[in-house]
Amino acid sequence: MNRTKLISQIKAKESYLCIGLDSDITKIPAHLLNAQDPIFEFNKQIIDATEKYAVSYKINTAFYEALGTKGWESLQKTIDYLPKDIFIIADAKRGDIGNTSSQYAKAFFENLNCDAVTVAPYMGEDSVKPFLEIKDKWTILLALTSNSGAQDFEMLELKNGKKVYEEVLEKSQNWGTDENLMYVVGATKAEYIENIRKIIPNHFLLVPGVGAQGGNLAEVSKAGMTKECGLLINSSRQIIYASKDKDFAEMAAKKAQEIQQEMAIQLSVTK
Numbered sequence: 468m469n470r471t472k473l474i475s476q477i478k479a480k481e482s483y484l485c486i487g488l489d490s491d492i493t494k495i496p497a498h499l500l501n502a503q504d505p506i507f508e509f510n511k512q513i514i515d516a517t518e519k520y521a522v523s524y525k526i527n528t529a530f531y532e533a534l535g536t537k538g539w540e541s542l543q544k545t546i547d548y549l550p551k552d553i554f555i556i557a558d559a560k561r562g563d564i565g566n567t568s569s570q571y572a573k574a575f576f577e578n579l580n581c582d583a584v585t586v587a588p589y590m591g592e593d594s595v596k597p598f599l600e601i602k603d604k605w606t607i608l609l610a611l612t613s614n615s616g617a618q619d620f621e622m623l624e625l626k627n628g629k630k631v632y633e634e635v636l637e638k639s640q641n642w643g644t645d646e647n648l649m650y651v652v653g654a655t656k657a658e659y660i661e662n663i664r665k666i667i668p669n670h671f672l673l674v675p676g677v678g679a680q681g682g683n684l685a686e687v688s689k690a691g692m693t694k695e696c697g698l699l700i701n702s703s704r705q706i707i708y709a710s711k712d713k714d715f716a717e718m719a720a721k722k723a724q725e726i727q728q729e730m731a732i733q734l735s736v737t738k
């Protein structure tokens with residue numbers, strides 16, 4: 468999906484919600500465990516119930532990889548099931564020497580047909596470029612992550628006075644464009660978003676960490692929203708595990724709708 472289409476979806480749905488399908492076999496409702504493919508059954512019901520409130524779904528591959536070949540099957544079936552107007556993110560956090568990154572790009576863009584993949588910038592330009600070379604697909608580069616470990620490297624100050632995450636943003640924006648490159652900024656780091664917007668005024672940000680990790684939707688939106696929205700805010704656990712009972716999909720929809728309604732207000736303020 469290209470940038471124009473993504474923006475028009477955001478406008479049409481009055482939503483910049485990205486629902487995280489971090490579907491954990493140990494956390495899904497017990498009655499689904501008898502299904503032939505419990506994870507797919509869970510995802511299918513979550514998607515059916517929440518699709519009208521979201522513009523994107525993020526599939527965290529770890530939860531599928533952990534289950535071996537069965538997990539990959541559930542992942543593929545979930546991607547195939549998602550509606551065509553949904554922006555599909557493979558949250559795989561890849562990045563390796565160019566030759567290997569090319570294979571990852573093929574796996575997620577050509578084979579699985581995702582719109583975007585999360586990539587770690589640590590190995591530099593040649594490890595990221597192969598993802599950017601695939602037409603009409605997006606690379607979502609980790610910039611300032613939501614976890615406490617962001618302090619270990621991302622926040623370190625370099626000799627030129629910049630923090631590592633700032634250097635990542637400055638340097639990498641020349642590797643692609645705002646049509647194929649987004650950045651991950653954790654919702655728990657809202658106080659840095661104003662500064663981030665000075666470096667990358669137009670790029671989309673993928674912002675995880677609202678809900679279970681304590682990030683605040685209004686704060687992030689105020690600091691990061693552009694005229695074209697420029698945000699995809701992810702929430703996983705607080706939506707998909709809103710209930711552990713038979714009403715899990717209904718409760719997920721209720722939570723997603725609540726978030727979408729707040730997003731509609733934020734979008735109307737920025738118009």
Ligand SMILES: O=C(O)c1cc(=O)[nH]c(=O)n1[C@@H]1O[C@H](COP(=O)(O)O)[C@@H](O)[C@H]1O
Nearest residue numbers: 527585612613651653675679680702703704
């Ligand atoms: O790249 C990510 O998506 C990501 C980056 C980051 O800095 N923090 C972060 O939590 N994530 C992912 O975003 C999701 C957050 O899930 P919840 O905390 O359950 O909403 C998980 O899939 C994380 O792996």
